[in-house]
Amino acid sequence: MTVLILTCRQDVTADLVVAELRELGVPLVRFDPADLPDRAALSTEYDRGDFTGYLSTGGRLVSIQGLRSIWVRRPGRPAAHAANASEWLTAECGQALYGMLYATTARWMNHPGAAEPARHKPFQLRVAQRSGFAVPSTLVTTYPRAAHDFAVRCADIVVKSASGPPSVDPPVSLPTTRIGPDTDFSDVAAGATLLQRYVPKRADIRLICVGQEVFAARKTAAAGQVDGRFGCHGHRWEAVEAPAGILHSVHTYMALTGLAYGAFDFAEDADGVWWFLECNQGGQFGFVELETGQPIAAAIASWLAAPHTVRPPHGASPVDGPEDRPAVGRPRLRREQPH
Amino acid sequence: MTVLILTCRQDVTADLVVAELRELGVPLVRFDPADLPDRAALSTEYDRGDFTGYLSTGGRLVSIQGLRSIWVRRPGRPAAHAANASEWLTAECGQALYGMLYATTARWMNHPGAAEPARHKPFQLRVAQRSGFAVPSTLVTTYPRAAHDFAVRCADIVVKSASGPPSVDPPVSLPTTRIGPDTDFSDVAAGATLLQRYVPKRADIRLICVGQEVFAARKTAAAGQVDGRFGCHGHRWEAVEAPAGILHSVHTYMALTGLAYGAFDFAEDADGVWWFLECNQGGQFGFVELETGQPIAAAIASWLAAPHTVRPPHGASPVDGPEDRPAVGRPRLRREQPH
Secondary structure (H helix, E strand, O other): OOOEEEEOOOOOHHHHHHHHHHHHOOOOEOOOOHHHHEEEEEEEEEEEEEEEEEEEEOEEEEEEHHEEEEEOOOOOOOOOOOOOOOOHHHHHHHHHHHHHOOOOOOOEEEOHHHHHHHHHHHHHHHHHHHHHEEEOOOOEOOHHHHHHOOOOOOOOEEOOOOOOOOOOOOOOOOOEEEEEEOOOOOOHHOEEEEEOOOOOEEEEEEEEEEOOOOOOEEEOOOOHHHHHHHHOOOOOOOOEEOHHHHHHHHHHHHHHHOOOOOEEEEEEOOOOOOOEEEEOOOOOOOOHHHOOOOOOOHHHHHHOOOHHHHHHHOOOOOOOOOOOOOOEEEEEEOOOOOO | OOEEEEOOOHHHHHHHHHHHHHHHHOOEEOOOOHHHHOEEEEEEEEEOEEEEEEEEEOOOOEEHHEEEEEOOOOOOOOOOOOOOOHHHHHHHHHHHHHHHHHHHOOEOOOOHHHHHHOOOHHHHHHHHHHHHOOOOEEEEOOOHHHHHHHHHHOOOOOOOOOOOOOOOOOOOOOEEEEEOOOOOHHHHHHHHEEEOOOOEEEEEEEEEEEEEEEEEEEEEEEOOOOOOOOOOOOOOEEEEEOOHHHHHHHHHHHHHHOOOEEEEEEEEEEOEEEEEEEEEEOOOHHHHHHHHHHHHHHHHHHHHHHOOOOOOOOOOOOOOOOOOOOOOOOOOOOOOOOO
């Protein structure tokens, strides 16, 4: 039973997990969908109710029936490296590859059907509320007046991008920026804007959840620092124990979203409260492992290598066998009771 | 409780459903995400565990809390009509809109997390096999030799696109084309190719499933006709009763994929067998309704208008209340037993 890792060649973080899988003696294939069809090949056949499939890359041939799990790390766009690359070739090769992979019974970290909603920050904030996290007051709006009123009410806010910086060359950074109520909000009408109450923080927290395992790291913040990703200030990431309430909320969040992997960011305030900022379903863990020594790559490898017997997180269907995969992709938010 | 219809202005098929909803007296808002942020506005606020949201379009203001259901018909790309349109503006407005909508408890037809895998033809073929449909032998491959061997084995095959025709200007059509084993398959190496055993058909079948309701239509095929979409030959669509076995398979297919709407295509052979060709999760129904008089738009309107009490298709989770939504987005294919 083979582990399939979908990622690009430049992804050095995946190397950590590859090394752990080799240590475990688990067969694996690392594959970049961008290599289709020039440097990789596939074939799927449907005949009399049967289904067989093969993927060939780097001199390895893997049977789709023998797939244990699929790790969606940093895959390139299908056929992006092809000599005759085009949008249509990408669409055709994407159909062939993902259509084949969806049809397997392999476990996914993360299934694209679960990852799609989970990528949306406004959705993350709502799931975080339902999971019991402390969530800073947040406004996502195209109304300058609403933005102004929110800024006045909170007095001290930050503005940040929901989707990240634009893909431009040369690359630009778009750090979370602190602003006040006297800001001119008229440009809010030109694009949806995410505003959030500023949380004065004494530390940044990055928490990685891998299946049921949780690894948390803490980095002391410089005075007045807003965006922990920018500005070197001499502090380093250190392993930290996640409080029991946080652990409970993390597991609830993962169950509600159907994710197998999540990278949570929190701001720790002066009272020690961890304020939920976001959960990146594909967020980095390498820097946490390197600085704290926590065995995150080993946990990912163990999850990927685990035998094919996962119970659905919310109770099995009567028609499901024990080897069925959990149903994910759609959150299980409950309709609130009227007050 | 309002129905939200996500579609572009040119979508006349949606008009049929709008008229039915008006007939039912159900409030609705029709909205094209491309209109953000110039001709439509939104605002979502998260405060102390609460979540409120509004969407404003065409002079209507709808509360997100009051959303009954969301119909994803033919939505434009977010902010595509904006004066300052860009990839980044699309990403930011998409985050704001879909992040807000995913956070609601509305029912979806279809939820994007379920639609994403269901769009892949090779996945459809596997689900169809597991649902008990007759599926013609099919090969999806980048191996010229495999394509050649398949053609020899089947003797008579068709080639078709998995993703549809390329988006080019002027538009091109890409009809399913019948080929023989003497074809030169060397170009298969340049792009994944879908080959299928040719089913000599006496009729095309289009079957629309809306929740639990099924509408089937049949059109007699001209002698030797391959692709029912091309070539006018005097036959019209007529309502037809779907056999009990087909109904059972349709409901299984919908449950496995988590879809609320699906447009199935079959080829009916000389023995009356309906061969599964594909299930388009967003396929057209308007021509079937217009030619056969079947009340499909009314069925869609009823589904969208139904009260907010849907049971998960495969048994409720212990933590779910009766008003929870079904968990979808990931198929429930079972691992097969070894022979």
